[in-house]
Amino acid sequence: MKYVDLRSDTVTHPTAAMRKAMYEAEVGDDVYQEDPTISRLEALGAQLTGKEAGLFMTSGTMGNQIAAMVHTKKSDEIICEAESHIYYFEVAGLACLSGAQARPLVGDKGILNADQIRGAIRGIDIHVPDTGLICLENTHNRAGGTCYTKEGLAAIREVATAHHIPIHMDGARIFNAAVAQGVPVDELTCYADSVQFCLSKGLGAPVGSLLVGKREFIEKARRFRKMLGGGLRQAGVLAAAGILALTDMVDRLGEDHDNARILGLGLADLGLKIDVSTIQTNIIMVDVTATGKTAKVLVDEFKTNGIKVNAFGEYKIRMVTHYGVTREDIDYVIGVTARIVKG
Numbered sequence: 519m520k521y522v523d524l525r526s527d528t529v530t531h532p533t534a535a536m537r538k539a540m541y542e543a544e545v546g547d548d549v550y551q552e553d554p555t556i557s558r559l560e561a562l563g564a565q566l567t568g569k570e571a572g573l574f575m576t577s578g579t580m581g582n583q584i585a586a587m588v589h590t591k592k593s594d595e596i597i598c599e600a601e602s603h604i605y606y607f608e609v610a611g612l613a614c615l616s617g618a619q620a621r622p623l624v625g626d627k628g629i630l631n632a633d634q635i636r637g638a639i640r641g642i643d644i645h646v647p648d649t650g651l652i653c654l655e656n657t658h659n660r661a662g663g664t665c666y667t668k669e670g671l672a673a674i675r676e677v678a679t680a681h682h683i684p685i686h687m688d689g690a691r692i693f694n695a696a697v698a699q700g701v702p703v704d705e706l707t708c709y710a711d712s713v714q715f716c717l718s719k720g721l722g723a724p725v726g727s728l729l730v731g732k733r734e735f736i737e738k739a740r741r742f743r744k745m746l747g748g749g750l751r752q753a754g755v756l757a758a759a760g761i762l763a764l765t766d767m768v769d770r771l772g773e774d775h776d777n778a779r780i781l782g783l784g785l786a787d788l789g790l791k792i793d794v795s796t797i798q799t800n801i802i803m804v805d806v807t808a809t810g811k812t813a814k815v816l817v818d819e820f821k822t823n824g825i826k827v828n829a830f831g832e833y834k835i836r837m838v839t840h841y842g843v844t845r846e847d848i849d850y851v852i853g854v855t856a857r858i859v860k861g
């Protein structure tokens with residue numbers, strides 16, 4: 519059975535061009551830094567984001583966690599958003615790997631502001647941890663793909679600089695934010711000391727993320743990556759797809775945003791509760807309370823009808839658009855939902 523798969527943009531398969539590039543990729547042993555394709559990908563990622571260097575990671579989680587390990591010391595506190603991936607979805611990695619404590623702050627639709635961050639920064643006192651890092655998630659996954667504005671980021675940067683605290687941006691979907699706001703990605707990444715972004719989500723590569731930052735930061739990250747078993751060998755076959763993710767797949771993200779908007783408005787018309795102000799990129803969060811059914815029950819009903827979605831709470835469903843989902847698929851999902859809602 520063919521499914522319309524809205525569970526995540528991680529379900530995207532490599533394009534035909536990616537598979538060809540993977541087949542033909544020039545490779546070497548990357549622990550010796552001898553894989554030319556990986557080096558090309560890392561340089562391209564660094565250049566696009568305006569950073570000195572990049573490092574290929576097996577996953578976004580690894581990129582985030584290694585960034586925290588480099589930026590902080592044991593017993594530091596890390597400011598993050600209460601529903602952020604690095605806090606909510608990374609198996610307490612900040613505590614385990616960095617020996618740091620998370621300081622979750624509740625954002626406005628996932629977005630933190632400079633004042634609340636300023637208010638959470640610790641002073642000098644024998645009782646309290648040092649604030650070692652500020653993490654910003656852009657776009658914010660659990661809030662439904664919401665974006666930081668450049669002004670918001672600039673204000674946070676000012677606070678961070680005044681207190682000598684680095685900023686790590688979990689930019690798993692930073693290219694979605696850039697496309698949605700019509701700006702080159704480096705106009706968003708310039709406010710962060712380090713950025714992690716996923717090649718394996720809407721950009722369609724089969725595996726991998728990049729961590730970018732200053733050269734010295736990246737060299738420390740390389741050691742931690744080795745420690746965690748992430749030193750890869752002839753992974754140029756993967757990097758070859760990553761290069762095409764960055765050169766060929768960014769501009770088309772706008773189609774996914776259009777589809778998310780059509781889907782969100784269509785479902786809202788059916789009486790489902792959706793905060794349409796959060797439909798900024800390719801994720802929609804649907805409150806299904808009005809159907810009288812739990813998310814779990816609806817996930818099964820959708821599946822019977824050839825649609826895969828994820829429950830994100832007892833009465834909440836997440837739907838994510840990507841290049842494997844067409845405009846016709848969106849109409850189909852709206853049609854099926856209409857039938858489910860009307861019983």
Ligand SMILES: *Cc1c(COP(=O)(O)O)cnc(C)c1O
Binds near residue numbers: 582655688691716
């Ligand atoms: C998906 C995601 C990650 C982690 O990426 P993986 O490659 O799945 O480990 C990190 N942050 C955010 C915001 C994400 O959506």
